[in-house]
Amino acid sequence: MHLIRDVQNLAILLGRKSDNVGFECHDLFKSGKELRVKDELEVIELSKGSGAKDLYVKKIRNGSVIDHISAGHALDVLKILGIDGGEGHIVSVAMNVSSKAASKKDIVKVENRELKPGEVDKIALIAPSATINIIRDYEVAEKTRVKLPESIRGIVRCANPACVSNAGEPVEPKFLVERQDPLRLRCFYCVRIMEKQDVLKQF
Ligand code: CTP
Numbered sequence: 356m357h358l359i360r361d362v363q364n365l366a367i368l369l370g371r372k373s374d375n376v377g378f379e380c381h382d383l384f385k386s387g388k389e390l391r392v393k394d395e396l397e398v399i400e401l402s403k404g405s406g407a408k409d410l411y412v413k414k415i416r417n418g419s420v421i422d423h424i425s426a427g428h429a430l431d432v433l434k435i436l437g438i439d440g441g442e443g444h445i446v447s448v449a450m451n452v453s454s455k456a457a458s459k460k461d462i463v464k465v466e467n468r469e470l471k472p473g474e475v476d477k478i479a480l481i482a483p484s485a486t487i488n489i490i491r492d493y494e495v496a497e498k499t500r501v502k503l504p505e506s507i508r509g510i511v512r513c514a515n516p517a518c519v520s521n522a523g524e525p526v527e528p529k530f531l532v533e534r535q536d537p538l539r540l541r542c543f544y545c546v547r548i549m550e551k552q553d554v555l556k557q558f
């Protein structure tokens with residue numbers, strides 16, 4: 356795992372090959388320099404004195420970009436996707452970067468892995484404003500805005516052990532979405548309330 360951080364922005368890289376990834380900072384880029392991430396865990400503080408204003412994450416050739424994640428929720432997205440770096444994909448995470456739509460957003464890029472429809476549905480639970488971009492040969496081949504429906508089935512289990520959906524019966528878990536952000540689900544059967552942390556515990 357590699358870490359680059361400055362006062363306002365945080366970027367994390369997960370992956371085994373790091374020699375072909377790098378973060379370019381505006382002022383460094385202008386001067387023709389590039390920050391290279393070394394192989395071992397490293398924290399590089401871009402101090403106030405560095406003059407860096409923006410942090411850019413490189414474009415990827417192939418894979419998935421989860422964009423417009425509410426600021427501070429990128430790590431929850433990785434958790435819900437079960438991505439911990441062990442798969443060997445290069446994963447870059449930018450947190451609290453400037454965004455046109457919202458003041459700050461997080462971005463997750465997973466190289467050489469296209470998200471499956473079921474994974475897109477899970478992301479909607481944690482990041483209802485996210486956009487999933489599938490990148491092929493540097494182009495955005497598909498763009499999906501995630502959407503949380505009024506009720507969800509099958510993705511999350513009810514936390515109430517006495518719920519009929521946990522009784523070994525053929526009853527598919529079902530929740531009504533009472534609130535999207537922050538998440539609040541109500542079990543259709545036992546009215547147990549589930550919030551984001553209850554959902555994340557299951558992934
Ligand atoms: N991206 C990338 N690598 C590429 C192409 C795009 O990492 N080869 C990233 C961009 O940096 C951006 C996201 O994928 O974070 C979506 O790209 P694009 O649709 O080109 O950007 P916008 O038009 O700004 O997207 P939106 O309208 O969804 O905000």
Ligand code: ZN
Binds near residue numbers: 514542547
């Ligand atoms: Zn229940």
